[in-house]
Amino acid sequence: MRRYEQKQLNRFPMEGHAMRRLVRAAVLIAALAGSSLAVHAEPVFPNGGSVGMEVPGDMVPIPGAAGFEDRVAKAAILFVEVPHADFDTIVKSFEPDALQNKGVTIENRKQVTLADGGRGLILSGYQSVGAVAIKKWIMLAGGKSQTAVITVQFPEAASERYPDAAVEAALSSVVFRAPPSQEELLARLPFTFQSLEGFKVLRVLGNSAVLMTKGEVAAPQEGQPIFIAGVVPGEVGENERESLAKRAVASVPGVRDLRVERGGPLRIGGQPGIEIVANAVDLQTGKPVKVAQWLRFGRANYIRMVGVLPADDFARDFDSLRALRDGLELR
Structure with a gap:
């Protein structure tokens, strides 16, 4: 499944x-x-x-x-x-x-x-x-x-x-029955967030990934920041990580004309990781967006985190995405 x-x-x-x-x-x-x-x-x-x-x-x-x-x-x-x-x-x-x-x-x-x-x-x-x-x-x-x-x-x-x-x-x-609360949704995940930075859960996927937004949850509006985080099982060798990161960012849904702006290795939560920041165009609106992706590698799995922001709001909201990234810890 x-x-x-x-x-x-x-x-x-x-x-x-x-x-x-x-x-x-x-x-x-x-x-x-x-x-x-x-x-x-x-x-x-x-x-x-x-x-x-x-x-x-x-x-x-x-x-x-x-x-x-x-x-x-x-x-x-x-x-x-x-x-x-x-x-x-x-x-x-x-x-x-x-x-x-x-x-x-x-x-x-x-x-x-x-x-x-x-x-x-x-x-x-x-x-x-x-x-x-x-x-x-x-x-x-x-x-x-x-x-x-x-x-x-x-x-x-x-x-x-x-x-x-x-x-x-x-x-x-x-x-x-009544939908689960934000706390109940977050409790299903195999990881926690130190701070939600104003983001709210839209949906939990398979108890291993979460889709979040900053703004209205009942009826999300155009231009709301989006953050997705999920755990993927399996160890990734050091020589395979860069190619995996490039393939993953190219598959981000909802955008087109993605062009990598910068990227490289960094430590995330004390573990090796890779950051990629790219420019793209929203498929629905045709407006420019920024895509930030982080992969954090562990021994038995890796964590993929993706944030998408309107290009005009990137400087304002990028710190919130990084705070979510740095505050994520496996249970």
Whole structure:
């Protein structure tokens, strides 16, 4: 599931446009992603999130991801929370033609009322992957102030283990709860910050990475500073670090025309590291931005930190990014 989590990280906005990017990510994840079947009586909230369901059959939570899986049946349920989104807007993003372009054929649409009074739309059909037909359900769920996209998929051979009625019963059991606090989100991470420098958590990814912004969290605005930090397992040899840093900064999402301004080795938290500062252009607005990336290398992992700022605000806010960098410590 690490590739799934990385896709989420790569689709977070570098500046503003958070809602649009989350909806696009949800659409993409939904496209990529004979006996009666027991359903657990109590809802389970995967990865400590705000959306849960009564889990069908032998599915268990996926470690570090928002979802459930049955490895024997090759079945999975994935959750994507889209905070502060309008339910009807999300529905428009999942029109059959749009999904067909991604290889998903929708055969049935069913509106449901959730247990907490929320609205739901269940889309069911299949996706052809080579010669294999994968059964697929996409549930669009809207609560009082939250929206989510839940995807169920498994090969046709698992249909006896997961009949249609049982899958729809599980999807109809979707419920929402209050979102976690900033403190609860930060507690999930394998690292701490000495000071947040006015930044707030937008999202925690797989309990190993965090996306933060300085400014409005409910509806991020264009030009807000962005900071991303995550732990990547694996030791990186000294002679491989520079090339890794260059490849990593070239892959920063949400920007184009990236040109390295300066870079080089430095110590971060008493460990070897590499800094790269680059100029780029925001993909959505076309405005100039500055990108700062730091890699901090340990024995069993390395920490990647990326900050993106409007070019005009770089001198003012760069110290805040460096304070976040220097105050990050593994638990």
